[in-house]
Amino acid sequence: MKLSHLKQIVEYLKQFKKIAAIHRVNDTIIKIAFDRDDEIYFNMTRSNSSIFKCKEYPRSKVYNAPFDVILAKRFNRSNILGVELLNDDKIIRFKTSIASAYKEELTYLQLEFTGKYTNIIVLDENNIVLEALRHIDLFSSFREVRVGQKLLDIPQAPFIAKEYPIEDVESFLYGVYNKEQEQKLASLKKQKISSLEKKLKKLEKLYKKLDSEELLQAQASEFEHLGNLVLANAQNIKPYVKKLELNDYDGSVKEVVLEKQYPNAFLISESFFTKSKKAKQRARHLHIEEESLRSKIEHTKLFINTVAEAKDTAKIELLFPKQIQNKKIKKDESIETFWIEGYKVQLGKNEKGNIKLLESAKAKDIWLHLKERPSTHVIITTDKQSLPERIIKSAARLCVDFSTASKDKFLVDYTPRREVNIQKGANVLYNKYKTVEIDTRE
Structure with a gap:
């Protein structure tokens, strides 16, 4: 990111008084909800960092690493005492406090947009590292980033950065997201569709x-x-x-x-x-x-x-979850598995897969199916009484995407698995259910 842009973004951030919530949405992007619902995303990818705003960026999974625990503990519902660009360099530093029963706890959230050393560092009031997105040892840099160690300042840049005025910071942040998404989406689509087309050719050849x-x-x-x-x-x-x-x-x-x-x-x-x-x-x-x-x-x-019609990279990431190597677990070729914000979502590729899902699902798992027409069966694995509506809608969209390529409004029924009675094969009857509308024309 350009230093000039960061200076103007820091001025924009000074309007906020609280950090309502903070968490990672993927390995390198954190979402900060300021005040009530003003959400800003900080992409801390090495050598390709950015700050952006968007309508919604789905959470790929729930992170529970020490870094994420400290992030939540120190900054959720915290007061912002100050925001600055540290030493006029590419480092945004938030000074925050949480009032506990015993004392006010000061913590610094340091977002460093410094090329290959891009990082998020959590510091106490004495500049001691509490946690970091990336730990850096003395073999990699003179500036060690290690829990319990004092963090050294970065030497001041020996040049004056050129100014790049931003007319409207909020529009600029939305523009950053749109531009990045367009480029990344086009590249991902090309890559994933090429791989799927190779698979399709092999299947057609076998047929x-x-x-x-x-x-x-x-x-x-x-x-x-x-x-x-x-x-x-x-x-x-x-x-x-x-x-x-x-x-x-x-x-x-x-x-x-x-x-x-x-x-x-x-x-x-x-x-x-x-x-x-x-x-x-x-x-x-x-x-x-x-x-x-x-x-x-x-x-x-x-x-x-479905890949060709994806509107953002978050959908591509959902469709192609990272493979977890486990030799003991044999992958079922008749079932497709996705992860939506930590929830396991499975759908049947054919009748065999649909039957297996129906037979293996637990009573509280949520079952989804297109209303009054043939479709894939979808199961959301959960033991909760109620699921967030966005999870239901994302799973319902998958149900539509993998049942038809038509662009229209579709109704998707969903209910706990215990309410679904298997008749024969993958044919079922169900009475108690709710319905969600999915419009694939949007």
């Missing part, structure tokens, strides 16, 4: 390569016929032959090249009967394989459409 039921039945009959012919010609077959000449029932001679050599005719016939049995099984279960691939193709197409 095209599926044998027809008629061909599999014909193969099964042919292998069974060869098995019977081998038994009928057993006396003429020598051990470990590579090629068979079999007298067929119509008097013709059938030549067969064996893939493997066997010690006797009975094992050769058994190999043909086994192939016949497998071909019959594949023919019987072909519709299951076809349906599985069709549902995966349809789900992937809806996924691509």
